[in-house]
Amino acid sequence: MENSKSVNKEDVIPEEAKVKLKKLASEWDDIVDPNALDVFRLKGAMTNEVYQIKWPSRNPEQQRSRKVLVRIYGKGVDVFFDRQNEIKIFEFMSKQGQGPRLLGRFQSGRIEEFIRARTLSAPDLRDPEISSLIAAKMREFHVLDMPGPKTVILWDRLQNWLNVAKGLASTEEAKDFRLDLLKDEIVLLERNLAGNHLSMGCCHNDLQYGNIMMDEETRSITFIDYEYAGYNHVAFDIANHFCEMVADYHTETPHIMDFRKYPDLEERKRFLSTYLFSSGRSPSEQELEKLVQEVEKYTLASHLFWGLWGIISHHVNKIDFDYLGYARQRFQPYWSKKSELLGSSDSKLI
Incomplete structure:
Protein backbone atom coordinates (compact mmCIF):
# COMPACT_ATOMS: atom_id res chain seq x y z
CA MET A 1 0.00 0.00 0.00
CA GLU A 2 1.11 3.56 -0.63
CA ASN A 3 0.50 6.87 1.10
CA SER A 4 -1.92 9.38 -0.36
CA LYS A 5 -2.22 12.97 0.78
CA SER A 6 -3.10 13.85 4.35
CA VAL A 7 -6.82 13.72 5.08
CA ASN A 8 -9.12 15.30 7.64
CA LYS A 9 -8.92 13.06 10.69
CA GLU A 10 -12.29 14.22 11.96
CA ASP A 11 -13.96 12.74 8.88
CA VAL A 12 -12.38 9.30 8.75
CA ILE A 13 -11.23 8.12 12.19
CA PRO A 14 -14.03 6.99 14.54
CA GLU A 15 -14.23 8.81 17.87
CA GLU A 16 -13.60 5.61 19.82
CA ALA A 17 -10.41 5.04 17.83
CA LYS A 18 -9.23 8.62 18.38
CA VAL A 19 -9.60 8.21 22.14
CA LYS A 20 -7.48 5.05 22.05
CA LEU A 21 -4.89 6.67 19.78
CA LYS A 22 -4.49 9.67 22.08
CA LYS A 23 -4.18 7.42 25.12
CA LEU A 24 -1.57 5.34 23.32
CA ALA A 25 0.41 8.44 22.31
CA SER A 26 0.28 9.87 25.83
CA GLU A 27 2.38 6.91 26.98
CA TRP A 28 5.25 7.88 24.66
CA ASP A 29 7.69 10.49 25.97
CA ASP A 30 8.84 11.67 22.55
CA ILE A 31 5.39 12.88 21.40
CA VAL A 32 4.81 16.66 21.46
CA ASP A 33 1.03 16.53 21.54
CA PRO A 34 -0.97 13.25 21.68
CA ASN A 35 -3.95 15.12 20.20
CA ALA A 36 -2.06 16.22 17.08
CA LEU A 37 -2.82 13.30 14.79
CA ASP A 38 -1.53 13.34 11.22
CA VAL A 39 -3.71 10.97 9.20
CA PHE A 40 -2.79 9.50 5.82
CA ARG A 41 -4.98 7.19 3.76
CA LEU A 42 -3.06 4.22 2.37
CA LYS A 43 -3.89 3.18 -1.16
CA GLY A 44 -4.28 -0.37 -2.42
CA ALA A 45 -6.58 -1.85 0.24
CA MET A 46 -9.68 -3.43 -1.29
CA THR A 47 -11.37 -4.96 1.77
CA ASN A 48 -10.74 -2.40 4.53
CA GLU A 49 -9.79 1.26 4.82
CA VAL A 50 -6.27 1.62 6.20
CA TYR A 51 -4.73 4.80 7.60
CA GLN A 52 -1.25 5.68 8.79
CA ILE A 53 -1.26 7.81 11.94
CA LYS A 54 1.77 9.75 13.09
CA TRP A 55 2.55 12.42 15.68
CA PRO A 56 5.06 15.30 15.75
CA SER A 57 8.20 14.37 17.67
CA ARG A 58 9.95 16.35 20.39
CA ASN A 59 13.14 15.70 18.44
CA PRO A 60 12.71 17.28 14.97
CA GLU A 61 16.00 15.79 13.83
CA GLN A 62 14.70 12.32 14.63
CA GLN A 63 14.02 10.68 11.29
CA ARG A 64 11.59 8.09 12.58
CA SER A 65 8.45 9.60 14.05
CA ARG A 66 5.94 7.53 15.99
CA LYS A 67 3.51 5.80 13.65
CA VAL A 68 0.70 3.28 13.88
CA LEU A 69 -1.86 1.87 11.47
CA VAL A 70 -5.60 2.17 11.90
CA ARG A 71 -7.62 -0.45 10.06
CA ILE A 72 -11.33 0.32 9.62
CA TYR A 73 -13.21 -2.79 8.62
CA GLY A 74 -15.07 -2.58 5.33
CA LYS A 75 -18.84 -2.55 5.68
CA GLY A 76 -20.46 -5.79 4.59
CA VAL A 77 -17.18 -7.67 4.14
CA ASP A 78 -17.75 -9.94 7.14
CA VAL A 79 -19.59 -12.12 4.65
CA PHE A 80 -16.13 -13.22 3.47
CA PHE A 81 -14.69 -14.40 6.78
CA ASP A 82 -15.24 -14.72 10.52
CA ARG A 83 -13.88 -11.49 11.99
CA GLN A 84 -13.29 -12.99 15.44
CA ASN A 85 -11.34 -15.85 13.91
CA GLU A 86 -9.33 -13.37 11.84
CA ILE A 87 -8.42 -11.46 15.01
CA LYS A 88 -7.32 -14.71 16.68
CA ILE A 89 -5.07 -15.45 13.71
CA PHE A 90 -3.72 -11.88 13.80
CA GLU A 91 -2.85 -12.21 17.50
CA PHE A 92 -1.30 -15.63 16.89
CA MET A 93 0.89 -14.28 14.09
CA SER A 94 1.94 -11.38 16.29
CA LYS A 95 3.01 -13.72 19.09
CA GLN A 96 4.93 -15.82 16.58
CA GLY A 97 6.82 -12.74 15.41
CA GLN A 98 5.22 -13.08 11.99
CA GLY A 99 3.41 -9.76 11.82
CA PRO A 100 2.57 -6.45 13.51
CA ARG A 101 1.47 -6.23 17.14
CA LEU A 102 -2.14 -5.48 18.03
CA LEU A 103 -2.15 -2.14 19.89
CA GLY A 104 -5.88 -1.64 20.36
CA ARG A 105 -9.35 -2.53 19.18
CA PHE A 106 -12.51 -0.51 18.63
CA GLN A 107 -15.94 -1.48 17.39
CA SER A 108 -15.30 -0.97 13.68
CA GLY A 109 -11.60 -1.75 13.50
CA ARG A 110 -8.25 -1.96 15.24
CA ILE A 111 -4.92 -0.22 15.79
CA GLU A 112 -1.78 -2.04 14.66
CA GLU A 113 1.93 -1.61 15.04
CA PHE A 114 3.51 0.19 12.09
CA ILE A 115 6.14 -2.08 10.55
CA ARG A 116 9.33 -0.30 9.52
CA ALA A 117 9.53 -2.00 6.17
CA ARG A 118 8.64 -1.38 2.56
CA THR A 119 5.43 -2.68 1.05
CA LEU A 120 6.29 -4.50 -2.14
CA SER A 121 5.25 -3.28 -5.58
CA ALA A 122 4.01 -5.32 -8.52
CA PRO A 123 7.47 -5.50 -10.20
CA ASP A 124 9.03 -6.74 -6.95
CA LEU A 125 7.25 -10.07 -7.29
CA ARG A 126 9.24 -10.74 -10.47
CA ASP A 127 12.61 -9.88 -8.92
CA PRO A 128 14.46 -13.23 -8.56
CA GLU A 129 16.01 -12.36 -5.20
CA ILE A 130 12.80 -11.05 -3.66
CA SER A 131 10.82 -13.92 -5.12
CA SER A 132 13.15 -16.45 -3.49
CA LEU A 133 12.73 -14.66 -0.15
CA ILE A 134 8.95 -14.88 -0.52
CA ALA A 135 9.17 -18.59 -1.37
CA ALA A 136 11.20 -19.33 1.75
CA LYS A 137 8.84 -17.23 3.88
CA MET A 138 5.83 -19.09 2.51
CA ARG A 139 7.35 -22.39 3.57
CA GLU A 140 7.96 -21.01 7.07
CA PHE A 141 4.39 -19.67 7.19
CA HIS A 142 2.80 -22.91 6.00
CA VAL A 143 4.22 -25.01 8.84
CA LEU A 144 2.98 -22.71 11.62
CA ASP A 145 0.59 -24.42 14.02
CA MET A 146 -2.23 -21.93 13.54
CA PRO A 147 -5.17 -21.87 15.97
CA GLY A 148 -8.48 -23.48 15.11
CA PRO A 149 -9.53 -26.78 13.55
CA LYS A 150 -7.27 -28.37 10.94
CA THR A 151 -10.04 -28.42 8.35
CA VAL A 152 -9.46 -27.14 4.82
CA ILE A 153 -11.44 -23.93 4.33
CA LEU A 154 -11.34 -23.68 0.54
CA TRP A 155 -14.23 -25.80 -0.67
CA ASP A 156 -16.82 -24.77 1.91
CA ARG A 157 -15.81 -21.14 1.46
CA LEU A 158 -16.30 -21.36 -2.30
CA GLN A 159 -19.76 -22.90 -1.90
CA ASN A 160 -20.72 -20.35 0.75
CA TRP A 161 -19.54 -17.45 -1.39
CA LEU A 162 -21.43 -18.85 -4.36
CA ASN A 163 -24.65 -18.88 -2.32
CA VAL A 164 -24.04 -15.30 -1.22
CA ALA A 165 -23.25 -14.20 -4.79
CA LYS A 166 -26.46 -15.79 -6.07
CA GLY A 167 -28.44 -13.93 -3.43
CA LEU A 168 -26.90 -10.57 -4.33
CA ALA A 169 -26.47 -10.75 -8.10
CA SER A 170 -29.02 -9.41 -10.52
CA THR A 171 -30.55 -11.79 -13.05
CA GLU A 172 -28.29 -10.32 -15.70
CA GLU A 173 -25.17 -10.71 -13.54
CA ALA A 174 -26.06 -14.30 -12.65
CA LYS A 175 -26.41 -15.13 -16.34
CA ASP A 176 -23.28 -13.21 -17.32
CA PHE A 177 -21.13 -15.04 -14.77
CA ARG A 178 -22.85 -18.41 -15.24
CA LEU A 179 -23.53 -18.69 -11.53
CA ASP A 180 -25.96 -21.56 -12.08
CA LEU A 181 -23.04 -23.71 -13.28
CA LEU A 182 -20.58 -22.95 -10.51
CA LYS A 183 -21.84 -25.34 -7.84
CA ASP A 184 -20.92 -28.26 -10.07
CA GLU A 185 -17.65 -26.58 -11.03
CA ILE A 186 -16.61 -26.35 -7.38
CA VAL A 187 -17.51 -30.01 -6.84
CA LEU A 188 -15.50 -30.86 -9.96
CA LEU A 189 -12.44 -29.00 -8.73
CA GLU A 190 -12.60 -30.56 -5.28
CA ARG A 191 -12.89 -34.02 -6.80
CA ASN A 192 -9.91 -33.43 -9.09
CA LEU A 193 -7.65 -31.53 -6.72
CA ALA A 194 -8.37 -32.24 -3.07
CA GLY A 195 -7.33 -35.88 -3.15
CA ASN A 196 -3.94 -35.19 -4.74
CA HIS A 197 -2.52 -32.50 -2.48
CA LEU A 198 1.04 -32.82 -1.27
CA SER A 199 0.42 -30.96 1.95
CA MET A 200 -1.88 -28.67 3.87
CA GLY A 201 -1.03 -25.99 6.36
CA CYS A 202 -1.36 -22.44 7.59
CA CYS A 203 -2.11 -20.46 4.42
CA HIS A 204 -2.40 -16.73 3.89
CA ASN A 205 -4.62 -17.12 0.79
CA ASP A 206 -4.12 -13.52 -0.38
CA LEU A 207 -0.43 -13.01 -1.09
CA GLN A 208 -0.66 -10.09 -3.46
CA TYR A 209 2.24 -7.65 -3.38
CA GLY A 210 0.41 -5.22 -1.09
CA ASN A 211 0.30 -7.85 1.65
CA ILE A 212 4.04 -8.48 1.61
CA MET A 213 6.60 -6.22 3.28
CA MET A 214 10.39 -6.30 3.20
CA ASP A 215 12.95 -4.79 5.53
CA GLU A 216 15.48 -3.20 3.17
CA GLU A 217 18.33 -3.63 5.65
CA THR A 218 17.80 -7.22 6.78
CA ARG A 219 15.91 -8.38 3.64
CA SER A 220 13.42 -10.10 5.93
CA ILE A 221 9.90 -10.67 4.60
CA THR A 222 6.67 -10.15 6.53
CA PHE A 223 3.18 -11.16 5.44
CA ILE A 224 0.37 -8.88 6.63
CA ASP A 225 -3.45 -8.79 6.47
CA TYR A 226 -4.84 -12.18 7.47
CA GLU A 227 -8.54 -11.72 6.65
CA TYR A 228 -8.57 -14.68 4.27
CA ALA A 229 -6.01 -16.82 6.11
CA GLY A 230 -6.85 -20.33 7.21
CA TYR A 231 -5.94 -23.99 7.04
CA ASN A 232 -5.75 -24.86 3.37
CA HIS A 233 -3.96 -26.67 0.56
CA VAL A 234 -0.54 -25.04 0.29
CA ALA A 235 -0.71 -25.47 -3.49
CA PHE A 236 -3.64 -23.04 -3.51
CA ASP A 237 -1.64 -20.44 -1.60
CA ILE A 238 1.26 -20.70 -4.05
CA ALA A 239 -1.01 -20.76 -7.11
CA ASN A 240 -2.79 -17.67 -5.85
CA HIS A 241 0.54 -15.89 -5.44
CA PHE A 242 1.49 -16.76 -9.03
CA CYS A 243 -1.83 -15.34 -10.23
CA GLU A 244 -1.14 -12.11 -8.33
CA MET A 245 2.00 -11.61 -10.42
CA VAL A 246 -0.23 -10.46 -13.28
CA ALA A 247 -1.93 -7.75 -11.21
CA ASP A 248 -1.00 -4.13 -10.54
CA TYR A 249 -3.48 -2.41 -8.25
CA HIS A 250 -1.81 0.99 -8.56
CA THR A 251 -2.60 1.73 -12.20
CA GLU A 252 -5.44 3.75 -13.70
CA THR A 253 -7.23 0.43 -14.30
CA PRO A 254 -6.38 -1.60 -11.18
CA HIS A 255 -8.96 -4.29 -11.94
CA ILE A 256 -7.23 -5.28 -15.19
CA MET A 257 -4.85 -8.24 -15.03
CA ASP A 258 -2.11 -8.73 -17.61
CA PHE A 259 -1.85 -12.50 -18.00
CA ARG A 260 1.17 -12.09 -20.26
CA LYS A 261 3.04 -11.51 -16.99
CA TYR A 262 2.14 -14.90 -15.56
CA PRO A 263 5.43 -16.61 -14.54
CA ASP A 264 6.75 -19.06 -17.11
CA LEU A 265 7.71 -22.64 -16.27
CA GLU A 266 11.33 -21.77 -15.46
CA GLU A 267 10.29 -19.02 -13.05
CA ARG A 268 7.70 -21.24 -11.36
CA LYS A 269 10.23 -24.05 -10.96
CA ARG A 270 12.76 -21.67 -9.46
CA PHE A 271 10.21 -20.44 -6.92
CA LEU A 272 9.04 -23.95 -6.02
CA SER A 273 12.59 -25.29 -5.76
CA THR A 274 13.38 -22.58 -3.22
CA TYR A 275 10.15 -23.37 -1.40
CA LEU A 276 10.98 -27.08 -1.13
CA PHE A 277 14.66 -26.54 -0.29
CA SER A 278 13.58 -24.26 2.57
CA SER A 279 12.41 -27.33 4.46
CA GLY A 280 16.06 -28.27 4.95
CA ARG A 281 16.21 -31.15 2.52
CA SER A 282 16.81 -31.61 -1.19
CA PRO A 283 13.61 -32.47 -3.10
CA SER A 284 13.66 -34.98 -5.92
CA GLU A 285 12.95 -33.89 -9.48
CA GLN A 286 9.77 -35.97 -9.32
CA GLU A 287 8.61 -34.13 -6.20
CA LEU A 288 9.29 -30.77 -7.82
CA GLU A 289 7.46 -31.72 -11.01
CA LYS A 290 4.46 -32.97 -9.05
CA LEU A 291 4.23 -29.68 -7.15
CA VAL A 292 4.57 -27.67 -10.38
CA GLN A 293 1.60 -29.51 -11.89
CA GLU A 294 -0.48 -29.36 -8.74
CA VAL A 295 0.03 -25.63 -8.25
CA GLU A 296 -0.92 -24.95 -11.84
CA LYS A 297 -4.23 -26.77 -11.38
CA TYR A 298 -4.97 -24.78 -8.24
CA THR A 299 -4.90 -21.56 -10.27
CA LEU A 300 -8.41 -22.60 -11.33
CA ALA A 301 -9.56 -22.54 -7.70
CA SER A 302 -7.91 -19.14 -7.26
CA ALA A 327 -14.55 -10.75 -11.50
CA ARG A 328 -14.65 -11.04 -15.29
CA GLN A 329 -10.86 -10.98 -15.33
CA ARG A 330 -10.82 -14.02 -13.03
CA PHE A 331 -13.62 -16.10 -14.54
CA GLN A 332 -12.34 -15.79 -18.11
CA PRO A 333 -9.10 -17.77 -17.53
CA TYR A 334 -11.01 -20.30 -15.44
CA TRP A 335 -13.22 -21.26 -18.37
CA SER A 336 -10.47 -21.00 -20.98
CA LYS A 337 -7.86 -23.03 -19.05
CA LYS A 338 -10.01 -25.64 -17.31
CA SER A 339 -9.88 -28.38 -19.96
CA GLU A 340 -6.16 -27.88 -20.52
CA LEU A 341 -5.30 -28.14 -16.83
CA LEU A 342 -7.72 -30.87 -15.79
CA GLY A 343 -7.77 -32.86 -19.01
CA SER A 344 -10.88 -33.27 -21.13
CA SER A 345 -12.09 -36.38 -19.30
CA ASP A 346 -11.68 -34.75 -15.89
CA SER A 347 -13.20 -31.39 -16.79
CA LYS A 348 -16.79 -32.55 -16.50
CA LEU A 349 -18.86 -34.29 -13.87
CA ILE A 350 -19.93 -37.83 -14.65
Missing part, protein backbone atom coordinates in the same frame (compact mmCIF):
# COMPACT_ATOMS: atom_id res chain seq x y z
CA HIS A 303 -9.85 -17.75 -10.23
CA LEU A 304 -13.18 -18.99 -8.84
CA PHE A 305 -12.29 -17.73 -5.36
CA TRP A 306 -11.58 -14.16 -6.42
CA GLY A 307 -14.19 -14.14 -9.15
CA LEU A 308 -16.91 -14.80 -6.56
CA TRP A 309 -15.25 -12.29 -4.24
CA GLY A 310 -15.53 -9.67 -6.97
CA ILE A 311 -19.25 -10.26 -7.50
CA ILE A 312 -20.02 -10.07 -3.78
CA SER A 313 -17.76 -7.04 -3.25
CA HIS A 314 -19.58 -5.17 -6.01
CA HIS A 315 -22.70 -5.31 -3.85
CA VAL A 316 -21.29 -4.86 -0.33
CA ASN A 317 -18.10 -2.79 -0.62
CA LYS A 318 -18.02 0.97 -1.23
CA ILE A 319 -14.31 1.22 -2.04
CA ASP A 320 -13.69 2.73 -5.48
CA PHE A 321 -12.79 -0.36 -7.51
CA ASP A 322 -14.38 -2.08 -10.52
CA TYR A 323 -15.22 -5.31 -8.72
CA LEU A 324 -17.37 -6.74 -11.52
CA GLY A 325 -14.67 -5.98 -14.06
CA TYR A 326 -12.21 -7.77 -11.81
